[in-house]
Amino acid sequence: MLPTSPAQLRRLLFVLNPVSGDIDKSELEGSITAYCTERGRTAAFFHTDGEDDLAQLRMHLHEHTYDAVFAAGGDGTVSLVAEVVSNTHLPLGILPLGSGNGLSKDLGIPQDPAEALRLTWDYQVRTLDTLRVGGRFSAHLADMGFNALIVERFDAGDVRGPGAYVRIATQEYAAYQPATYRIETEQETWEGVAFMLTIANANTFGSNVIINPDSQLDDGKFEICLIAPFPNTAAPGLLYRLYTSDFDASDYTRRLCCSQARISVPGATQVLVQIDGEPYQLPTPVEVEMYPASLRVLVPATV
Numbered sequence: 001m002l003p004t005s006p007a008q009l010r011r012l013l014f015v016l017n018p019v020s021g022d023i024d025k026s027e028l029e030g031s032i033t034a035y036c037t038e039r040g041r042t043a044a045f046f047h048t049d050g051e052d053d054l055a056q057l058r059m060h061l062h063e064h065t066y067d068a069v070f071a072a073g074g075d076g077t078v079s080l081v082a083e084v085v086s087n088t089h090l091p092l093g094i095l096p097l098g099s100g101n102g103l104s105k106d107l108g109i110p111q112d113p114a115e116a117l118r119l120t121w122d123y124q125v126r127t128l129d130t131l132r133v134g135g136r137f138s139a140h141l142a143d144m145g146f147n148a149l150i151v152e153r154f155d156a157g158d159v160r161g162p163g164a165y166v167r168i169a170t171q172e173y174a175a176y177q178p179a180t181y182r183i184e185t186e187q188e189t190w191e192g193v194a195f196m197l198t199i200a201n202a203n204t205f206g207s208n209v210i211i212n213p214d215s216q217l218d219d220g221k222f223e224i225c226l227i228a229p230f231p232n233t234a235a236p237g238l239l240y241r242l243y244t245s246d247f248d249a250s251d252y253t254r255r256l257c258c259s260q261a262r263i264s265v266p267g268a269t270q271v272l273v274q275i276d277g278e279p280y281q282l283p284t285p286v287e288v289e290m291y292p293a294s295l296r297v298l299v300p301a302t303v
């Protein structure tokens with residue numbers, strides 16, 4: 001962690017996702033502006049439209065000068081901003097306003113957006129690794145298999161929020177057919193059937209499932225967390241381990257630690273991948289590349 005003087009952040013951009021988390025944000029701009037003005041900061045706003053946000057935000061940052069960019073949304077919004085500010089001097093701030101807010105939980109950022117606003121003047125800067133999965137940016141978690149399928153269904157539906165996710169997962173579980181994966185890392189080759197596999201730079205899903213306990217976001221490594229197909233009777237025990245930071249203790253789990261990987265699905269030319277909350281069909285093999293120390297993030301001064 002590198003302590004940074006709070007006086008450096010004067011001009012702040014808030015990237016606001018109007019639909020994230022199904023949360024009413026009608027008064028958000030006013031309260032952020034008032035909070036910043038009171039502390040001698042200026043607040044500007046960029047509203048995402050879900051269409052061409054990456055290019056538009058890049059253009060906006062090219063034309064305007066800021067000292068930090070805050071993502072006011074869920075993991076998808078955080079990932080969008082993280083991608084745009086990665087490999088620049090600009091730090092990412094997070095106001096958790098999504099359904100799950102996984103990365104902000106991993107970083108110890110207050111889950112109450114009003115409290116998280118304190119990061120505008122009281123913070124440390126942490127430098128994190130990021131990944132590219134099949135060429136796409138990932139700051140948090142990516143996966144193939146069951147969760148990717150649920151995220152795709154969720155994304156296609158009209159209803160947001162954790163309740164919709166659980167409903168879809170329950171509907172899809174009985175008919176789900178796990179695939180075979182081949183994973184080559186610089187350390188080993190693994191091939192087998194997996195219920196799901198998670199490419200994890202971080203630890204915790206927005207749902208509070210701790211898929212990759214005790215790993216660091218800044219160690220130059222990532223983990224591939226495998227869950228084998230399991231009988232229905234094993235589901236409660238497995239879920240318990242996933243919620244209690246005990247991933248490795250299950251008979252159905254395994255983690256590979258690496259700094260690069262190639263993942264293929266024998267017999268398939270494409271695979272569904274969930275990356276930071278968004279579903280993509282990617283050609284196989286999927287290359288996973290690590291970019292050490294490529295993202296500066298504002299975290300509480302005392303974590």
Ligand SMILES: Nc1ncnc2c1ncn2[C@@H]1O[C@H](COP(=O)(O)OP(=O)(O)OP(=O)(O)O)[C@@H](O)[C@H]1O
Nearest residue numbers: 020021048049050073074075076077098099100101
């Ligand atoms: N104005 C908009 N209208 C519709 N969709 C939008 C708009 N702005 C962004 N989006 C979409 O919102 C999604 C990102 O949402 P985000 O991940 O931030 O929130 P969430 O899904 O509610 O929360 P979480 O990821 O924490 O569960 C992206 O798919 C993006 O395309």
